[in-house]
Structures are given as structure tokens and as C-alpha cells.
Amino acid sequence: MNKLSIGLVAIAFSFGSVVASDVVRMGSEGAYPPYNFINDNNELDGFEREFGDLLCERAGLTCEWVINDWDTIIPNLVAGNYDTIMAGMSITEARSQVISFTQNYLPPDPSAYVALPGTDVSVITDGVIATQSNTVQSGVVADGSADLLEFPTPDETIAAVRNGEADAVLADKAYLNRFVQESGGQLVFLGDDIYPGAGVGMGVRQSDNELRETFDRVISEMKADGSLNELILKWFEGGIDTF
Amino acid sequence: MRTCAESFDSYILRSLGRDYGERLLPRGLDITLCDQFFLIASGLIWNVYFAVLAVVLAFSLATALAVGKFSEKPLISRPCNAFIFFFRGSPLFIQFFFFYSVFVLLPRQGININLVFTTLTVETHWLTRAQVGALLVLVLNTAAYTAELFYGALRSIPKGDLEAADAYGMTGFTKFRIVVWPTMMRLAWPSYTNEVIFLTHSTTLLFLSAFPARQQSGDALYYARYFVDQTFNPFVAYPIVAGYFILLTLLIIWGFSLVNTRLNRHLPKAKRQRIRFRPQYIR
Amino acid sequence: MFSFCSDPSVLPQWQWFACYLTTGTHLAFYRSFLVVITLILLAAPAALLMGFAGAIAMRSHFTPLSWLGKGYTGLVRGVPDIVFFLFVPIAIGQGVEYVLHLINCPDWDQPVRQGSDFLVCREAKMPPVGSPAWVRDIYGFILALIAFALVFGAFVANTLYGAMNAVPRAQVETAEAYGMNRRQSFLHIVMPQMWVFALPGLSNIWMILIKATPLLFLLGIQDIVYWARELGGQKTSFYTYPHPDWRVWYFLAVLVFYLSLTWVSERFFEHLMNRFNRGQATADGERQRKGATA
Known part of the structure; x- marks a missing residue:
């Protein structure tokens, strides 16, 4: 929502290492079920909420969700108002020029x-x-x-x-x-x-290599042990391929 | 990089649709200063369209409402009063949202009104277009504001004028046309000028509310906002809109004071009213 | 909210609605009404202060200051206010960050504006990087409040300027004849009496202020309009309370809220005007005086 947190800041230096106690702020849109939506209790819900919480748990990170308009979701990531985007965002070349993506956590979806x-x-x-x-x-x-x-x-x-x-x-x-x-x-x-996209990935700032690698590692883990597939089946009911 | 002439060609009519110039709007670093000037100017077409049509269409309605509110019969004055209160008492911004969601609910095929000899089909689906639906809301809204001004003027028509009309044996519509209406217009004209200015300003709201911009053809502020979103620099596009609107405002004041002079031409110089620019209303 | 809400899909209609209207999102919707009222209550005194300063500036004998005052009111009134509501928060936000940037990072050698980016150093971010959501919300709200104060301050300045000039000139001259200086005659003669002349204008501005509050939505604040649109939209069975597109009802509720707000204000100002006119050199005051002696 925060169009007021102004300033597209290309942060030219590293944010320092991600210590386990740091709070990682996860940006999402909250209007796109089943990917992510605000449920009737005014909480973020959906596939990405559940998956994101699992990722953080396995990576040993404390995570906090931030809701942001779709229109300004990338500028606000770059500006540092949150550290990741999980909002059903397909990995594209144009976006990759501004932010970097983890590997995809959903295969190219129809x-x-x-x-x-x-x-x-x-x-x-x-x-x-x-x-x-x-x-x-x-x-x-x-x-x-x-x-x-x-x-x-x-x-x-x-x-x-x-x-x-x-x-x-x-x-x-x-x-x-x-x-x-x-x-x-x-x-x-x-x-x-x-099939216009190359799969959905988590967006992070280009300078945040360490954070990206951390999540990349956990996503690979969850792909390998089938727990990601389980979640995909639960939320997408066969509408999206599994890994 | 485009030259200025190129961006003039590409964008000066772009607000009419993407067949009238470049299909895609300029993006990111590709945006030049001239692009901003011309595309925003192109958006003004719609501001003028909405303002002119709303003022023209609302005029008779406003007169009728004012006379209705002035009426001594509660059966007539009450509904007029309620109409005026509804549109003046709530924000125009919300009215856009509300009426858009009403228009959306109307059946697409149109409503058939059964007259005895023929069937009249009201084409309701046009109402979800800004150019029709938002115009209707603007007409109703400005009619209410204008009616209130006209009503105030009606109340202050000098008693002597009316008595003179009676002495000439004028009644009913003749009296209204020859005595009441011209005086009402003369008294209300300065504030009516201001109302027209506010209306012109408030045309900037409609593409920011519920009505969608088809093929990215919107008004001046729609494009200014587009540029600010693209460039993250509010210090160019918004001052351009501001400049255009100051010009537009001056133009309205000029045009209306010409009429004002004409309306007051029979009065001695000292008694003539001057138009003072006092925009104070926002809807 | 209620104990019977655990499985809404089997509830009879009235209970379903009782549960639906008390969900977390609806409570947030109701809270947003308070946000609007807070904004009005804070913006009104802020605008009054701005306006007072503006009017004093316009009256000033120091020419640049009076030009400043007149330029400010003229500019705000010649441009659609919505342009200011969109412009001021971004401009102030970037301005604050730029100043902090100059103070905190004097060694920074890159330009602040590069292409379409606005680059300041990390220490200059406002609100500070990593502050919790509510700090950002309040910061956004304050920027919006400043925009409202600026726009409505110009309206108020104009009204107060007019009201100060409407105080009968003879009274000020009398005061000067008694040896009061400009300041004293303003404080003791003009100030106490200007309010009755200003009240119609001020009440009008209050109404406009009320009707301008939905524009908060455009500043990205979760206000009434945001929630009405959000809750009214069609909800599929991913939600606990699925329903078709109900936006029209939500916007109707918002309309009714604003209508009652303006209706109450109108009554209040009528009452106030009656009180103020007592003992004043106005037509109504004269009538009241005659009524009292007759």
C-alpha cells in the first residue's frame, strides 16, 4: 500500500550478512488467491504465505509479511521497505534487470x-x-x-x-x-x-546475494523432499504441474 | 531519443486512443520532457470534453431544480431539495465509485421500455464507459451545485422587478422568461463562473476513481500520474499539469467575464458586479 | 466474533451476516472510518494555523511577504487540489530524504537523481530502513496531513483575509485615534470580530475538507474507499465468506456516512452562526438586537 515510501534506491553496497536473528521482511500483494490473499481475519493467507513461512522456518530466519500494491511492489523492494517479493511474480528478463530472482518455486504455469x-x-x-x-x-x-x-x-x-x-x-x-x-x-x-512466464520465483534486491542463496538452498531442499509438491497440490488442486 | 517534433506527432492525439499516434506510451528512461508536455496536453482533450459537455447538459436541469426548490409546493420542492443535498453532501470521488458499480449491475443487453406502439431499448452498456457514465455523474453533480447557486439568486431577485412584471400583466412562463430568468442569471453569474472552474478541476478525478482508461487514453492527470510512476520524479509532470490548468482557468474567467459584461450592460457602471475568482469547492 | 461462527457455510442467513460483518477485515473497515475522522479533526486546526499565517502574510506591509501570501493562495486555488494531494507527499518525502542525505552522507559523490531513480544513502531513508509497518503508516499519514493543511490553509487564508478586511474600518480608525498601534488594534479590535465574518467561509471549507478525505485512498492509505473496494469485490470459495460483487452496497454505505457527516455539520454551523451573530454589526445581529428590545 505504501506509495509514500518514496525513492527507488539502488543500494550499491551489501546489506551485511543475514544473521539468524535478523527479521526478513517479505512483501506480497494479498489479492491473488490462491497465490496470496488477505483472508477474512485480515491475515495474509494462501500458497505463498504457507510456503514462505516454511522457507523461513527451515532457513532459521524470522520473517514478517508486508502487504504492498502490485503497482509499486518492485520499487518498494528496491527502496528497502521489505527484503523479498513473493507475489506470484513470474521471472522475466525485464524484471531481472531491476531485481534478482531465486530459482522458481512454481513451474511455468498456464x-x-x-x-x-x-x-x-x-x-x-x-x-x-x-x-x-x-x-x-x-x-x-x-x-x-x-x-x-x-x-x-x-x-x-x-x-x-x-x-x-x-x-x-x-x-x-x-x-x-x-x-x-x-x-x-x-x-x-x-x-x-x-505459458507466458518462466515460472514464479522470489524476488530479492540484486545486492542481497546472501539472502538469495539462503532461500535458493532451502527451495532446492524442499523441491527434493517433495514438501513443495505437497503444498502445490494442496493449493492449486492439480492446476499447476509439480516438480 | 525522440525529437520534440516526433513526440508531438506521436502523442498529441494519443488520448483519443492508440490508433491516433504511438500505440505504446513512452516508458522508463525513454521519456523525454517533450513527451511529458505533449502527452499531458493530449489528456486535456478529455478534461475539456467532460467540462464543456457537463456544463452545457447540466444547465437546464439546474434551472429546473432551482425553480423546483423555490416552489411553495412541498411535493415539488422536497425531491429537488433531496437531489441537491445528495449530490452536494457527498464527495464526487465516492459518487464516481458508487455509480460505476451501479452501472456495472445494469443488464448488458439494455433495458426494454415498452411503449404502446414501439419498444425503446436503452443501451445501458455504454454507461460503464467513462465518456458516458462519468459524464452523467458529472452532469448530475454540477446540476446540484449550480441549482443551489441559482436558487440563491432566485431568492435575491429584487421585489420591485417582480412587481413591475405583475403591473405589465405578465404571468407564468412569460414572466419567468422575460424578468426572472435574466435577473437570476445576472445575479448568479459570478458564482456560476467559479462553479464552472471547480467542475473543470474535478474532471481530473474520474480516471483516478472507478472508471477504467481504455487503451490508456485518459485525462491530463492520468498521464501525469503515469509519468510520475515511471520516472519517480514529481517535479516535472505535476507542475506541467498545474500550468495547463492555470491557463484553462484563466481562459474560463476571460470567457465568462465577457458574458458578464453583456449581462450587466444595462446597469450603471458602479452597480455592475465583477467576477472574482474564488474557487472553494471540491467535490 | 460470535461462538456460532465456526462454520459459516451452514449458517442461516441472519447469523451468516452477523458473522460476516464482524470478520477481521470488516473490523479494519470500521476502524478506517475513525482514520477519516482523525484526519478531519487534525487537518482542520492545522489548516486554520496555516491559513492564519497566510492571511497575516497577505496583510503584511512588507511587500515580498504579502506577495508570498498572495502567490500561495492564488496558486493553490488555480490548480486542481488533487494535483497537490498527489504532489505534496512525494515532494516532501523526497525533500526530507534529500536534506538528510546532505547531512548524513557528505561524502556521497554520485548525483541524487540518476535517470529514473532517486538515490540517497541508506542513512537518509525516511522512515528509517527496517522500521515496522505502523511507523511507515504513520509517516504516510503525516505527509498526507501536511498536504491537506497546505491546500486548505490556502482556502482558509483567503477567507480570513476577507474577514479581516470586513471588520468596519471606522472601528480600527477609532482604535488608532485612541493611540493603539497596528498590532494592538489587530489584537483587540480585528481579531475578536473577524470570526463572525469568517464563519460562513470557514464552514464551507469544513464541508469541502470532509468531502476531500476520500482522496486519502490515492495516497495509498488504507482508508474507507480502499476497504469498500476490497471487501465489496467478488470473493471466491478461497475465502470463508464467499459472495458475488457487492461493491455497490459498500459504496452506498460510504455515501451514507458522508451524507450524515455533512448533514450534522450543516446543523451545527447554523446553530453556531446564530450564536455568533449576537451583538455584531451584521444584518442578523441587528435583527436579534431589535427582537430583544421589542
């Missing part, structure tokens, strides 16, 4: 189009497509021939399709799944899934 029933598939190339701004999906639409309609939060994109402002929405399929299931036939998937 994105899908959702529209009202009876919508023609051709809207994918020449209709109006809603996406959340600054996402890999918005990049896909901007590069294509369809009209892009951007919204700051993901649930507004769904509302835009319902009211006809957009012909379809492009988002992570895992996010869209429940909306389609629970719409009672008012929303349907359209066309084929696409």
Missing part, C-alpha cells in the same frame, strides 16, 4: 482467457482484453493485436468481463479457476492456455 459464454475465440486477437497492469499477461496483450484494458487489481479485470467492458480477461489460470467454477455458467474459459 494463463487462460475467460469470457462470457458464446464469445467468439477471435476476440483473443481483435477484441478488448482485460489484464492486471504490469503483469506478464499485460505484456502478452500489449504485444499482440487485441486492445489492452489494464486494471490495478485482479478482481477488477473479472468485473470488467462480467459487465462487458472487456471481451475477455487474461490471467493465471489458477486464479481464474474458482471464478469460472463458481459462476454457474456465466463465465467460461476461451481458447487455449498459454
Whole structure:
């Protein structure tokens, strides 16, 4: 939320070693179930909350979650308002120029189009497509021939399709799944899934090598012993491949 | 790097849609000063569009509401009063959010109104577009503010004018058209000028609230905010918007004082009212 | 909140709503109403102080100072206030960091603005790096408060300036004839009487202030608008209380909140105006005086 914590600071020096007692602040968006969302008790919940807590536990770190708007989530990481981003963020080349990523903790996951029933598939190339701004999906639409309609939060994109402002929405399929299931036939998937990202990773400042290596090591561990797969199955119900 | 002429070509009409210039907005380090000047200027098209149409469309409604509020019949004055209170008593920003979510709920196919001989279809889906829906909200809002000004003017119409009209045997609409309305306009004109200025200023709110900007075509402040998000430097884009709006404000004051002079031309010089710029209202 | 809330999916309707409306997120929503009221209550005196200083500056015989005062009020009123609400917090935030940077890191040799980055050293960050979330929230709130005080200070300055000039000139001249200097006549004659002339303007500004508070949302503060949008959006079964898009009801509630706030304020100011007019050289004061003697 903190647009006021101003200043994109490229920190040119190391933050020093991560001592076990240091608090690591984890940034997330909190509006993208099942990746991360604020539950009814006003707490962060979802796959990334559970996975992140496990990571910290295994790494022997004390972690604290910080909620931040998607729009400003990278600038605020760089500015030092938190130390990591876990917000369903796909690893892309453009982002890697500004921050660095751990290895991916989710394999490349499918994105899908959702529209009202009876919508023609051709809207994918020449209709109006809603996406959340600054996402890999918005990049896909901007590069294509369809009209892009951007919204700051993901649930507004769904509302835009319902009211006809957009012909379809492009988002992570895992996010869209429940909306389609629970719409009672008012929303349907359209066309084929696409795979725009290279998997979801944890973002850290480029200077924070030690922190990145710590998390990289634990992620490898959890990939190897199957505990990550267990979590993926629990939250994504087969919608995303396991490792 | 673009030259200034290139960015003029690319962006001066960009706010009309991405077919009117460069498809993509300039990003990050690619942004030049000229880009900021021209893209923000291009956004002004929408500020002027909303302000002019809202003022024109709201005018008759405001007059009707003012006369309605002045009416002695509670059946007429109460609803007018309630309307005025609703739109003046709540923030315009919230009204945008509220009406947008109402418009979203309206059926997409339109509402069929069954007249005896034909069926009239009201095309409701246009209302979720800023250019229609937000304009409607602005019209209702400014009509309420303007009605309150006109009502104040109605109350202070000199008794003598009305008695003179009676003496000439004028009644009903003739009396209103020839005596009441011109005097009302003359008395309300200075504050009406201010209302028009506030309205123009408040057109900057609508793309910041619920209404989405299709194809990234928004108003001046929408683009200024875009630049600040991209460059992290508020000291260029916001002063540019501020400058444009000061020009716009001066333009309105100039235009309206011409009319003011005309409205007051029959009065002796000392009694003429001057327009004083006193914007105080925010919605 | 209630004991029967453990499994909401099986509850009858009224109990479901009782539980739904008392969830943690809803309590945060209710708290945000207090945030708005706090902002109004803090911004009003701050703006009054700013405005008083502005009005004194405008009246000053020292020309640069009166230009400063007039320039300030003119500028704020000629530009949409929303531009100031967006500009001032960022500008002050960067300004503070820049000053701290100059003080704390004199050896820093790189320029502060590089391309699209604003670079200051680590010691100059405000709030300090690693401060907890609530410190950042309060810092953001204070910056927003400064923006409100600046904008509304200009409005107040103009009203007070007008009110000071509205105090009958003859009274000030009489005071001077009695040998009071400028300061004394201001303190004893102008100050006590200007408020009745300023009240209509001030009450108007108070209403505007109330109606400007939802703009907090644009500054990234979790205010009423933020929560109304957040809670009203469609919730899938990942949430304990799934529901369709209910934004319209939440915004309706917010509208009603603002309408009642302005309604109460209107009544209050009417009452105050009646009290203030007693014994004043205004039309209403005259009427009250006649009513009392008749």
C-alpha cells in the first residue's frame, strides 16, 4: 500500500550478512488467491504465505509479511521497505534487470482467457482484453493485436468481463479457476492456455546475494523432499504441474 | 531519443486512443520532457470534453431544480431539495465509485421500455464507459451545485422587478422568461463562473476513481500520474499539469467575464458586479 | 466474533451476516472510518494555523511577504487540489530524504537523481530502513496531513483575509485615534470580530475538507474507499465468506456516512452562526438586537 515510501534506491553496497536473528521482511500483494490473499481475519493467507513461512522456518530466519500494491511492489523492494517479493511474480528478463530472482518455486504455469459464454475465440486477437497492469499477461496483450484494458487489481479485470467492458480477461489460470467454477455458467474459459512466464520465483534486491542463496538452498531442499509438491497440490488442486 | 517534433506527432492525439499516434506510451528512461508536455496536453482533450459537455447538459436541469426548490409546493420542492443535498453532501470521488458499480449491475443487453406502439431499448452498456457514465455523474453533480447557486439568486431577485412584471400583466412562463430568468442569471453569474472552474478541476478525478482508461487514453492527470510512476520524479509532470490548468482557468474567467459584461450592460457602471475568482469547492 | 461462527457455510442467513460483518477485515473497515475522522479533526486546526499565517502574510506591509501570501493562495486555488494531494507527499518525502542525505552522507559523490531513480544513502531513508509497518503508516499519514493543511490553509487564508478586511474600518480608525498601534488594534479590535465574518467561509471549507478525505485512498492509505473496494469485490470459495460483487452496497454505505457527516455539520454551523451573530454589526445581529428590545 505504501506509495509514500518514496525513492527507488539502488543500494550499491551489501546489506551485511543475514544473521539468524535478523527479521526478513517479505512483501506480497494479498489479492491473488490462491497465490496470496488477505483472508477474512485480515491475515495474509494462501500458497505463498504457507510456503514462505516454511522457507523461513527451515532457513532459521524470522520473517514478517508486508502487504504492498502490485503497482509499486518492485520499487518498494528496491527502496528497502521489505527484503523479498513473493507475489506470484513470474521471472522475466525485464524484471531481472531491476531485481534478482531465486530459482522458481512454481513451474511455468498456464494463463487462460475467460469470457462470457458464446464469445467468439477471435476476440483473443481483435477484441478488448482485460489484464492486471504490469503483469506478464499485460505484456502478452500489449504485444499482440487485441486492445489492452489494464486494471490495478485482479478482481477488477473479472468485473470488467462480467459487465462487458472487456471481451475477455487474461490471467493465471489458477486464479481464474474458482471464478469460472463458481459462476454457474456465466463465465467460461476461451481458447487455449498459454505459458507466458518462466515460472514464479522470489524476488530479492540484486545486492542481497546472501539472502538469495539462503532461500535458493532451502527451495532446492524442499523441491527434493517433495514438501513443495505437497503444498502445490494442496493449493492449486492439480492446476499447476509439480516438480 | 525522440525529437520534440516526433513526440508531438506521436502523442498529441494519443488520448483519443492508440490508433491516433504511438500505440505504446513512452516508458522508463525513454521519456523525454517533450513527451511529458505533449502527452499531458493530449489528456486535456478529455478534461475539456467532460467540462464543456457537463456544463452545457447540466444547465437546464439546474434551472429546473432551482425553480423546483423555490416552489411553495412541498411535493415539488422536497425531491429537488433531496437531489441537491445528495449530490452536494457527498464527495464526487465516492459518487464516481458508487455509480460505476451501479452501472456495472445494469443488464448488458439494455433495458426494454415498452411503449404502446414501439419498444425503446436503452443501451445501458455504454454507461460503464467513462465518456458516458462519468459524464452523467458529472452532469448530475454540477446540476446540484449550480441549482443551489441559482436558487440563491432566485431568492435575491429584487421585489420591485417582480412587481413591475405583475403591473405589465405578465404571468407564468412569460414572466419567468422575460424578468426572472435574466435577473437570476445576472445575479448568479459570478458564482456560476467559479462553479464552472471547480467542475473543470474535478474532471481530473474520474480516471483516478472507478472508471477504467481504455487503451490508456485518459485525462491530463492520468498521464501525469503515469509519468510520475515511471520516472519517480514529481517535479516535472505535476507542475506541467498545474500550468495547463492555470491557463484553462484563466481562459474560463476571460470567457465568462465577457458574458458578464453583456449581462450587466444595462446597469450603471458602479452597480455592475465583477467576477472574482474564488474557487472553494471540491467535490 | 460470535461462538456460532465456526462454520459459516451452514449458517442461516441472519447469523451468516452477523458473522460476516464482524470478520477481521470488516473490523479494519470500521476502524478506517475513525482514520477519516482523525484526519478531519487534525487537518482542520492545522489548516486554520496555516491559513492564519497566510492571511497575516497577505496583510503584511512588507511587500515580498504579502506577495508570498498572495502567490500561495492564488496558486493553490488555480490548480486542481488533487494535483497537490498527489504532489505534496512525494515532494516532501523526497525533500526530507534529500536534506538528510546532505547531512548524513557528505561524502556521497554520485548525483541524487540518476535517470529514473532517486538515490540517497541508506542513512537518509525516511522512515528509517527496517522500521515496522505502523511507523511507515504513520509517516504516510503525516505527509498526507501536511498536504491537506497546505491546500486548505490556502482556502482558509483567503477567507480570513476577507474577514479581516470586513471588520468596519471606522472601528480600527477609532482604535488608532485612541493611540493603539497596528498590532494592538489587530489584537483587540480585528481579531475578536473577524470570526463572525469568517464563519460562513470557514464552514464551507469544513464541508469541502470532509468531502476531500476520500482522496486519502490515492495516497495509498488504507482508508474507507480502499476497504469498500476490497471487501465489496467478488470473493471466491478461497475465502470463508464467499459472495458475488457487492461493491455497490459498500459504496452506498460510504455515501451514507458522508451524507450524515455533512448533514450534522450543516446543523451545527447554523446553530453556531446564530450564536455568533449576537451583538455584531451584521444584518442578523441587528435583527436579534431589535427582537430583544421589542
